Amino acid sequence: MDNDFGKLLVRLARCIIAKRLGKDCSYPDITDFSEQLKKKQGVFVTLEKNGALRGCIGIPEPIMSISEALKEAAISAAFSDPRFMPLEAGELNDIDIEVTLLSKPKEIERPFKDKIKIGRDGIILRCGARSGLFLPQVPVEQGWDIDEYLNNICLKAGLSPGCIDDPDARLYTFYGTIYKESELRN
16 A cells, blocks of 8 residues: 555646646546545655756745645645746756655754665755755765765755854654655556
């Protein structure tokens, strides 16, 4: 059922993006999953084109239903990620979609390094008005060790490496259930 739910999520994300691009797409039947889709949970949508990142945006906190968060994240990843130009219709067939459902972030105490496991924990850094987030799969994909993971979250937040030593720095961890379109195809 988990993979069936994952297939549904990536199909929904693909249709949401396709419809925004003016393309035809038949939404899948959500009847069997309507209760799951109502659950409030953090959701990220990641787009890759030929193995390279093409967009990644999400809602980290469980503030809206999965269906609402999925729609917002899919549209934002495709059209509003400031690192990329908006997705064009001709690119859609080259895009692989990944949906990550997040557990509720929990603040961790210092020392941070001892409480983070690469590949299991996504992290959110908050320091003053700055923040950054990495999904659990990012350090694995990048080949980072724990020091590189923590230094890169500082950079992502627009701060200097080592910023986690700032007494105002707050670090949160979360788990992610990852559904990658290319791995769910029949």
